Amino acid sequence: MSGVPRKQNLNPKVRVIAKIRGSSHLDGLSTSWISVHNNIRDGIFSHSLTFSLGDRPVATSGGGGRKEAYVVDYCYEQNEKNDLVFEREVKPFINEVFDGRNATIIACGARGTGKSYLFQGTDDEPGLTVLAVDEMLRLAADNGKSIAVSFYEVDQDHHVKDLLDPNRQQVFVLKDAHGKTQLKGLSQVSVTSVSQFHNFYGGGTNPRKSIQKAVTELPKRSHKGLIVYVSSHGGEKLDVSVSKLNFVDLAGYQDARRKSIDGHNLVESTRNINKSIHAIHNVVYSLKANETHVPYRESKITTMLQDSLGGAGRILMVTCLNPSFCQESIYMVKLASRSCQGSSWAITDSTKKANSSARPMVPSSHNSRMLGSVSTSVKKQIVSRGHISGKKAHCSTSTLKARKLFDESSDLISQKDQLTSNVAKEASSLEVEGVSLFTHEDSNSVSVDVSPVAAISSTCETTILDKEVSPVAAVSSTCETTIIDKEVSPVAAVSVTCEATILDKEASPLAISSTCEITVLDKADEDQNKTVLYTGELSMFNEGKKIDKENNSSIVNQGGSPPISAQLQELSNSLKLLCSSTPSCMDITLKNDAFHNQTSTDIGEPTTPSSSMRVTNREITSFCSPWEKFNARSTGMKNSLVQDYLRLLNTADKEELRKLKGIGEKRATSILELREDCPEPFKNLDDLKDIGLSAKQVKGWLKKEVGGLFD
Numbered sequence: 001m002s003g004v005p006r007k008q009n010l011n012p013k014v015r016v017i018a019k020i021r022g023s024s025h026l027d028g029l030s031t032s033w034i035s036v037h038n039n040i041r042d043g044i045f046s047h048s049l050t051f052s053l054g055d056r057p058v059a060t061s062g063g064g065g066r067k068e069a070y071v072v073d074y075c076y077e078q079n080e081k082n083d084l085v086f087e088r089e090v091k092p093f094i095n096e097v098f099d100g101r102n103a104t105i106i107a108c109g110a111r112g113t114g115k116s117y118l119f120q121g122t123d124d125e126p127g128l129t130v131l132a133v134d135e136m137l138r139l140a141a142d143n144g145k146s147i148a149v150s151f152y153e154v155d156q157d158h159h160v161k162d163l164l165d166p167n168r169q170q171v172f173v174l175k176d177a178h179g180k181t182q183l184k185g186l187s188q189v190s191v192t193s194v195s196q197f198h199n200f201y202g203g204g205t206n207p208r209k210s211i212q213k214a215v216t217e218l219p220k221r222s223h224k225g226l227i228v229y230v231s232s233h234g235g236e237k238l239d240v241s242v243s244k245l246n247f248v249d250l251a252g253y254q255d256a257r258r259k260s261i262d263g264h265n266l267v268e269s270t271r272n273i274n275k276s277i278h279a280i281h282n283v284v285y286s287l288k289a290n291e292t293h294v295p296y297r298e299s300k301i302t303t304m305l306q307d308s309l310g311g312a313g314r315i316l317m318v319t320c321l322n323p324s325f326c327q328e329s330i331y332m333v334k335l336a337s338r339s340c341q342g343s344s345w346a347i348t349d350s351t352k353k354a355n356s357s358a359r360p361m362v363p364s365s366h367n368s369r370m371l372g373s374v375s376t377s378v379k380k381q382i383v384s385r386g387h388i389s390g391k392k393a394h395c396s397t398s399t400l401k402a403r404k405l406f407d408e409s410s411d412l413i414s415q416k417d418q419l420t421s422n423v424a425k426e427a428s429s430l431e432v433e434g435v436s437l438f439t440h441e442d443s444n445s446v447s448v449d450v451s452p453v454a455a456i457s458s459t460c461e462t463t464i465l466d467k468e469v470s471p472v473a474a475v476s477s478t479c480e481t482t483i484i485d486k487e488v489s490p491v492a493a494v495s496v497t498c499e500a501t502i503l504d505k506e507a508s509p510l511a512i513s514s515t516c517e518i519t520v521l522d523k524a525d526e527d528q529n530k531t532v533l534y535t536g537e538l539s540m541f542n543e544g545k546k547i548d549k550e551n552n553s554s555i556v557n558q559g560g561s562p563p564i565s566a567q568l569q570e571l572s573n574s575l576k577l578l579c580s581s582t583p584s585c586m587d588i589t590l591k592n593d594a595f596h597n598q599t600s601t602d603i604g605e606p607t608t609p610s611s612s613m614r615v616t617n618r619e620i621t622s623f624c625s626p627w628e629k630f631n632a633r634s635t636g637m638k639n640s641l642v643q644d645y646l647r648l649l650n651t652a653d654k655e656e657l658r659k660l661k662g663i664g665e666k667r668a669t670s671i672l673e674l675r676e677d678c679p680e681p682f683k684n685l686d687d688l689k690d691i692g693l694s695a696k697q698v699k700g701w702l703k704k705e706v707g708g709l710f711d
């Protein structure tokens with residue numbers, strides 16, 4: 001990684017990096033599940049991180065099994081040691097601190113990801129704090145300045161304690177007359193040598209051992225902070241600090257619904273910690289985005305650090321990552337990427353999906369909470385890096401089978417009796433089916449003529465949900481294929497997304513919707529990104545009548561290379577075949593209580609509901625009676641309204657939430673708390689019981705909003 005260009009983000013105030021923890025003997029044969037890729041965007045270098053398990057991408061968006069790439073300013077890999085991170089990231093800060101500015105280095109990450117190791121290190125591999133103090137002492141000696149330190153912790157109850165005080169005296173965070181933060185009761189101790197620092201900070205020659213000892217005496221979950229003051233006054237009591245270098249070792253992020261070793265639910269003890277981790281990310285995000293309001297007051301730790309974080313203060317946020325699979329690490333990377341980029345962005349273009357960047361990756365407890373629901377998902381990925389010029393990559397037979405899932409949606413429907421009798425069994429038989437739009441009609445090979453191709457990924461997901469075991473509530477299939485060509489212009493990425501949804505709560509009504517989309521992003525022309533877009537859309541709400549489908553093809557590519565054009569043509573043909581192979585006539589009754597069916601269905605993946613709501617004009621005109629037209633239209637509107645309402649609950653800020661009927665201060669706070677545990681807690685109206693609302697109540701309010709459509 002040392003040879004890469006290092007032009008960095010132009011906003012020098014905040015830098016967000018990642019560090020993959022080095023291996024210890026305890027790790028055994030852990031192999032990295034994180035891939036690090038170089039990016040250059042607008043001339044700025046960054047790294048993007050993707051996650052996979054074996055050959056499977058880890059679905060991070062919570063929907064559609066998308067493989068997303070999260071951008072950070074830089075990522076240090078497993079073999080890169082503390083001293084490298086120090087030289088590159090911390091040393092420049094020290095010079096600034098000696099010039100009178102404050103700086104803050106924050107380590108965050110899931111538990112056991114090496115945050116403390118990074119800061120404290122070992123005798124053999126000193127950590128950032130030790131290396132920094134060493135360097136600062138040297139500079140202080142050269143410049144006639146002196147160094148002092150404070151060491152504190154902020155526990156889960158927001159209490160601040162002085163760790164240099166044997167009695168762990170409480171520290172009070174106050175503002176003076178000038179609005180500056182005062183940490184009343186926090187000791188400052190002068191330091192003149194590294195070994196002396198070890199004594200204060202670690203209580204011995206091996207800081208790790210001492211800190212581990214200290215940790216056992218402390219509450220399990222707390223943030224720890226070290227302040228290194230640089231003062232020109234010197235002396236034992238440094239009342240006037242010229243500038244500060246803060247090290248903040250945040251408590252490990254942990255899913256609040258996990259159980260502790262002793263079986264106790266950790267919700268209570270982790271909620272406050274997680275809240276403050278979010279708060280510090282929110283502050284970093286606001287500062288990086290130059291927002292006028294920075295939410296320092298959201299937590300004790302950000303209030304304490306306000307003087308250092310604001311103004312000319314520099315910030316380095318290091319997200320520590322586990323070298324082996326860790327769901328919480330993904331979440332931390334999402335937060336880091338959001339802080340780094342303003343929002344996390346995905347190479348697979350999944351940002352097109354509403355809320356995808358902010359979607360939780362924490363496995364939803366809501367699915368498991370919905371008794372009787374069966375959900376299964378399968379993700380398959382083919383990834384090849386480097387050049388595959390003129391080669392044909394062969395897909396496994398599962399891709400052909402997958403294609404069948406889409407083609408045979410009618411078979412699925414005709415099999416509904418079997419499905420309803422044994423949903424779980426059907427689910428497992430469906431899960432072997434994947435989809436590849438690159439599959440030729442007459443063969444199961446994937447042809448890749450684009451050269452060189454940086455990555456090909458194909459993701460398939462199948463979900464069957466049945467809240468009451470029978471009848472089938474929802475069958476949903478999402479497929480995505482992406483080719484990323486980073487090196488050769490003009491094509492940057494080809495992305496294909498297919499979605500199929502079958503909703504059938506009580507045998508009828510039945511709604512089938514499928515959507516296909518091909519997007520080619522062409523970054524060759526900086527001024528004008530050329531885009532080839534193909535969309536195919538098919539929806540069926542039928543009563544034995546004609547089913548309408550709509551295909552839109554819009555080609556505005558001005559300079560696509562011949563192989564890509566040919567490839568696109570192939571894709572386009574495949575899509576047309578795909579759409580045309582879906583049955584054009586179905587004998588299914590459309591029932592007018594579709595709203596109820598839709599809203600009571602627990603659709604686990606958030607990507608699918610919208611497709612089931614699409615009712616185009618052409619579809620509507622294909623219905624026979626005016627009643628059916630009206631009914632289809634109103635069903636779509638009702639469903640859409642419910643989804644918008646849920647989306648609002650999942651994303652709105654407190655102020656917006658309070659504008660909603662039935663949501664006051666208390667409910668708005670509960671909603672925000674729920675979102676901290678699971679950032680998208682409301683997947684259907686039944687989830688509203690978590691905030692003391694019933695689906696019926698909300699439907700009633702929505703009904704009022706839109707008049708008589710809910711009658």
Ligand SMILES: Nc1ncnc2c1ncn2[C@@H]1O[C@H](COP(=O)(O)OP(=O)(O)OP(=O)(O)O)[C@@H](O)[C@H]1O
Binds near residue numbers: 021253
């Ligand atoms: N670079 C590394 N090389 C070898 N071992 C490491 C490295 N980083 C961390 N470890 C080991 O991994 C384990 C966890 O590290 P550490 O305690 O620093 O994690 P943490 O993120 O601070 O955990 P927590 O959140 O629970 O405080 C320790 O046993 C540590 O020695």
